[in-house]
Amino acid sequence: MTGDVIHLIGNNQTEKLDSLKVLNNAFIVQKDTLGTGYNQVKGQDLFGKFKDNKLSTVDLIKNTEKIYYMYNDKNELEMIDKGVSSRIHLELEDNKIQTMTAYVDPKSDSYPPDQFPENARKLRGFVWRGDERIKSKDDIFPPEELALDAKILKESLAKDLENEKPMEATKETLEYGKPPKKEKAKAKAKNTKKK
Known part of the structure; x- marks a missing residue:
């Protein structure tokens, strides 16, 4: 047909x-x-x-x-x-x-x-x-096309996994909520003067 x-x-x-x-x-x-x-x-x-x-x-x-x-x-x-x-x-x-x-x-x-x-x-x-x-659904796509499709799928999954890795924490994130360094230095200086 x-x-x-x-x-x-x-x-x-x-x-x-x-x-x-x-x-x-x-x-x-x-x-x-x-x-x-x-x-x-x-x-x-x-x-x-x-x-x-x-x-x-x-x-x-x-x-x-x-x-x-x-x-x-x-x-x-x-x-x-x-x-x-x-x-x-x-x-x-x-x-x-x-x-x-x-x-x-x-x-x-x-x-x-x-x-x-x-x-x-x-x-x-x-x-x-x-x-x-076509005698079965497996005959619809030739082996070369199936191999290419499998390769593309594998590469796509690898890329997706790479994109799913958590971002490395930035300096700002790690220091969030902590007093800035200048304030730390002043606080240290105040503590040493009191002694």
């Missing part, structure tokens, strides 16, 4: 994901698990809802396009569907597309695989980035 701006919205109390917004150039690519193709859906914007931290529904809006590989009950590729519409709704289960519905003036053609040229099997803007796929 790619786009210019991606927002994940979660519930801080339950610590679960709630919804997803992909703004501008939303694109979803799913590797066809039975063949060598890629199911693709794209649109201007994308809005998704999560159920138990898994994406369950997705709506793509504005200038949507799709390429979808259709199989029969024997898992044989029967048709490749290519189409456009104003909106596409997806139902997902275990991160796999279960149903795809096009709305508002859908135009779609289905082709037998041997009649659909290889160079037409990818939508404009298609880039397979499977090796960059």
Whole structure:
């Protein structure tokens, strides 16, 4: 899933994901698990809802396009569907597309695989980035960035500790409430005269 701006919205109390917004150039690519193709859906914007931290529904809006590989009950590729519409709704289960519905003036053609040229099997803007796929929260930041972050944090903590050291007491602070030296000298002189 790619786009210019991606927002994940979660519930801080339950610590679960709630919804997803992909703004501008939303694109979803799913590797066809039975063949060598890629199911693709794209649109201007994308809005998704999560159920138990898994994406369950997705709506793509504005200038949507799709390429979808259709199989029969024997898992044989029967048709490749290519189409456009104003909106596409997806139902997902275990991160796999279960149903795809096009709305508002859908135009779609289905082709037998041997009649659909290889160079037409990818939508404009298609880039397979499977090796960059995030599989856990630890995959979000590369090791170099984590190491740099740890170094900066360590330096920041050291600086904070340095700033927390108490100031050395100044001469004025140490002598606060004591008579000034001139007065001490006069007091000494008075004491010696009395004797």
